[in-house]
Amino acid sequence: MPTYNGTNGNDRFNANRTAKNRLRKWRMYGKDGNDILSGGRKNDSLYGGSGNDRLYGVSGNDSLYGGSGDDRLYGG
Numbered sequence: 001m002p003t004y005n006g007t008n009g010n011d012r013f014n015a016n017r018t019a020k021n022r023l024r025k026w027r028m029y030g031k032d033g034n035d036i037l038s039g040g041r042k043n044d045s046l047y048g049g050s051g052n053d054r055l056y057g058v059s060g061n062d063s064l065y066g067g068s069g070d071d072r073l074y075g076g
Contacts, residue, residue: 001025006049008032015040016058025060034069039076 002024004013010033015021025042031049038056039046045063046055048071055064057076064073 001027004028004037006030006033006035006037010051011035011037014038015044030055030067 004026006029008031011030013028015026015038022040024040026039026044028037028046029049030037030047030053032051034051035048035053037046039058039062041059043060043062047065048055048067050068052070053066054072055066056074057064059076062076066073
C-alpha cells in the first residue's frame with residue numbers, strides 16, 4: 001500500500017492524478033497545516049492531522065480521520 005506523508009505546511013495530494021495511482025489503495029497523512037487529501041478508487045485511509053483539513057474519499061470503502069481543527073470529510 002503506497003503512503004503519502006505530508007509536511008507541517010498546507011499539503012495537497014490527489015491520488016486520481018494518474019491512472020496508476022487511481023487504482024491503488026492509499027494511506028495518506030496530512031500532518032499539521034490545512035491539508036486537502038483526495039483518495040483513489042480503492043479503499044483508502046486518510047488522516048488529516050491538526051489544522052483545518054478537507055478529506056475526500058472519492059470511491060471505495062474509505063476511512064477518513066480529520067484530527068483536531070475544523071475539518072470537512074467527504075465520503076465516496
